[in-house]
Amino acid sequence: MIKTIKIRRALHRAALLMLFAAGVMGQKPCFAKTSLTDSAQVLLGQQVYRQGRLDNSQPAKALVLDDVPVSGTQFPCLNCHRRSGWGSAEGTKPVLPVSVGALFSPRTGNYRRRPSYTDKTLARVIKTGIDPAGIPLDSAMPRYDLPVEEMTALVAYLKTLSKENSPGLTSDDIHLATIIGENVEPETSKAMLDVLNEFFQVKNSQTRGEVKRVTHRGYFFNDYKHQSYRKWILHPWVLKGPPASWPVQLKKYYQQQPVFALISGIVKGDWAPIHKFCEKNQIPCLLPNSDQPVVNQQKDFYTLYFSKGFILEAGVILEHLARTTSRGKIVQVFRTGGSGAFAARALKKAAAKYPQFTLNDLSLTPGQTIDKNTWEQIENTQGVASVLWLKKEDYLALAAQKNSSETAAKSYLSSSLLGQVDVATLTQHLQTVFLADPFNLPEVRAARFRRAEIWLKSRKINISNRRIQGQTLFACMVFGEGMMHIKQHFQRDYLLDVIDHGEGMTAYTNSYPRLSFGPEQRYLAKGAYIVDLSRKKVDSPMPHEMWIVP
Amino acid sequence: MKNLLVFLVMTLGFFVAGCAAHHHGGKHAAHQSMMKNQGHYQRTLETYAVPDVDLIDQNGNKVNLPAYLQSSQPYALNFIFTTCTTICPIMTATFSQFNRELGDDSNELHLISISIDPEYDKPEKLRTYIDKFKMGSNFKFLTGDLDTIIRVEKAFNSYTPDKMLHRPSTIFKEAGSEQWVRIEGLASGSDLVTEYQRLVDK
Numbered sequence: 001m002i003k004t005i006k007i008r009r010a011l012h013r014a015a016l017l018m019l020f021a022a023g024v025m026g027q028k029p030c031f032a033k034t035s036l037t038d039s040a041q042v043l044l045g046q047q048v049y050r051q052g053r054l055d056n057s058q059p060a061k062a063l064v065l066d067d068v069p070v071s072g073t074q075f076p077c078l079n080c081h082r083r084s085g086w087g088s089a090e091g092t093k094p095v096l097p098v099s100v101g102a103l104f105s106p107r108t109g110n111y112r113r114r115p116s117y118t119d120k121t122l123a124r125v126i127k128t129g130i131d132p133a134g135i136p137l138d139s140a141m142p143r144y145d146l147p148v149e150e151m152t153a154l155v156a157y158l159k160t161l162s163k164e165n166s167p168g169l170t171s172d173d174i175h176l177a178t179i180i181g182e183n184v185e186p187e188t189s190k191a192m193l194d195v196l197n198e199f200f201q202v203k204n205s206q207t208r209g210e211v212k213r214v215t216h217r218g219y220f221f222n223d224y225k226h227q228s229y230r231k232w233i234l235h236p237w238v239l240k241g242p243p244a245s246w247p248v249q250l251k252k253y254y255q256q257q258p259v260f261a262l263i264s265g266i267v268k269g270d271w272a273p274i275h276k277f278c279e280k281n282q283i284p285c286l287l288p289n290s291d292q293p294v295v296n297q298q299k300d301f302y303t304l305y306f307s308k309g310f311i312l313e314a315g316v317i318l319e320h321l322a323r324t325t326s327r328g329k330i331v332q333v334f335r336t337g338g339s340g341a342f343a344a345r346a347l348k349k350a351a352a353k354y355p356q357f358t359l360n361d362l363s364l365t366p367g368q369t370i371d372k373n374t375w376e377q378i379e380n381t382q383g384v385a386s387v388l389w390l391k392k393e394d395y396l397a398l399a400a401q402k403n404s405s406e407t408a409a410k411s412y413l414s415s416s417l418l419g420q421v422d423v424a425t426l427t428q429h430l431q432t433v434f435l436a437d438p439f440n441l442p443e444v445r446a447a448r449f450r451r452a453e454i455w456l457k458s459r460k461i462n463i464s465n466r467r468i469q470g471q472t473l474f475a476c477m478v479f480g481e482g483m484m485h486i487k488q489h490f491q492r493d494y495l496l497d498v499i500d501h502g503e504g505m506t507a508y509t510n511s512y513p514r515l516s517f518g519p520e521q522r523y524l525a526k527g528a529y530i531v532d533l534s535r536k537k538v539d540s541p542m543p544h545e546m547w548i549v550p
Numbered sequence: 551m552k553n554l555l556v557f558l559v560m561t562l563g564f565f566v567a568g569c570a571a572h573h574h575g576g577k578h579a580a581h582q583s584m585m586k587n588q589g590h591y592q593r594t595l596e597t598y599a600v601p602d603v604d605l606i607d608q609n610g611n612k613v614n615l616p617a618y619l620q621s622s623q624p625y626a627l628n629f630i631f632t633t634c635t636t637i638c639p640i641m642t643a644t645f646s647q648f649n650r651e652l653g654d655d656s657n658e659l660h661l662i663s664i665s666i667d668p669e670y671d672k673p674e675k676l677r678t679y680i681d682k683f684k685m686g687s688n689f690k691f692l693t694g695d696l697d698t699i700i701r702v703e704k705a706f707n708s709y710t711p712d713k714m715l716h717r718p719s720t721i722f723k724e725a726g727s728e729q730w731v732r733i734e735g736l737a738s739g740s741d742l743v744t745e746y747q748r749l750v751d752k
Contacts, residue, residue, distance in 0.1 A: 008551070064640055065738040068647040074682050075643075079635040090636040091710075091717040092735075140640055140736055501714055514696075518633040518670060518713070526669035547695070549669045 045157025052076035099162035168260030181267030287475035307525035310343035315550030329383025340389035438528035591735030631667035647739030
């Protein structure tokens, strides 16, 4: 027994100190505070979630199906739980949501009942697969062996995931916009707007009744069902002047009235300024009527296109040439400053993959007349083929210049640029003519358009532009389907995740032979036809066409 | 004094134990789930008629399917696509694990995946996907044109009009036999090893 008081007091103090230390240690959970700021933590957590990478950019390590070691880059959370965290389903496997709304409320009912997650139980389930009810998750969910710093960051990120509704909403309304280039022909933008306005009106008249029911909270009242309705309000955003001025105009429109998403739209020229605006502000831009999309290396998320437009046509032309010709010179003809020039740039870029062909440009200024000289220049430089990125009038003017002697070179035309021209006119002067055609072949066009036609006629809309109106109607339907599936979770990323799932939408396509959706696939149409027009004779079956996916 | 010291030791002990408890729970859980998952896939014997079609592999080489499947070596085949988010990465990782567990025996085995989204999954995309997983030289990832792929899917009773509805299945073929063994459901690497051994040790 320790006798002296001094020593006893010293021991008392030491004991208290140890108690204090023990208390402090005990309070720290198994993931410790790191030196990162809150926002840096969330950013790191986002990297872990979306890419499966640690702070040092190395892949995280995980185990799936109990014994299969995998890396975080093979199994980032984003893949199954999607960017919005609202989960998905594939075949027989449902993937449950990990959004704030899902994780931080209890799950009642009979399926995987559990209390709400806490920071601690969340870290535990990620590492061990045991949920807060003590039940192991399906073995298809990987168990991630994350270091303390990354686990803390991931939990911090999950506490922000789809936490709030996206901008552009009030309790009654959802604000949406469509883009109209000022110099688009008035009848074309009217054709598009007629469809949008009518679709919105029909939608609002159908949902109005549902919303009214909310005031009577009877037996069948259901929170999620009745909170899902908003009045759709369309804001036409007219873009004036040169494209360089569009970012400022877009910003101003958005500041005046933030919108939840952009639907459809049409401009003359490159869609890039709008694409960049949407990507920067994380606004979904659904199916603009554009043949000049942005195609880049980084996986942009927010703009969904019908196809790669002229880039697709260029790819298909080169692929066809590569399959039918061994090597040679190609000349491409286009007017500067327009869509032909865009297409020519696309072909030049794609030609890098086909070193067996040398490409020459023959550019015409906007006002330049097409005459014999033009044709001579083409004859002298074309080698094995000429690609004529020309509108109908220009093409016909050029073809008329051709002298009677046959040329073995092939001519390629663009269906998007030519518009509706009959085959006889196209092959009047040139013999070996191929058409790059991303659209339905003539014999199926009417049948495929029928559904859209019925809708347009029943809404008394003048059918003035089948392609634009069919496409705009499709964009509205895709948006409507998406909104239906996200219900009251008005998060933009969720809308795109749902649309990617794409089930059932492909029945409504009309311009394109095949549109297919897929996780993060941003160009729905993958291929186009090359139609051998020279084989088309009056009273004979359709010309030979080849479907090519470049 | 003695009581205080005892109290301190116990307190410290609890806090230390509290931290360690997480890891103990993890080990038990892994065991439990392994026990639960045994035999959770379905195994059936099937006969499939391989259509006479040409597909393209990840390097752009043409592959005639019936000729390729004539070999005197056994096969394991599945249907996936590169933008698949849920089932396919698991199946490919499992193939990779299966290969590793077989060790030298894997030289005798052909692993094949066929894309059910062929218009997006061009050889370039196939290569990017393969790079993510450590697949051996006995792995072929095949694509082709859509109609051909649909023919192949139907021949193997694996066709779904919407690719998102596809189910996880692995189809084995023994060398020189006309019979196929179909595993329906997600099977782990060791499950596949078990099934493979059943196939070759007959």
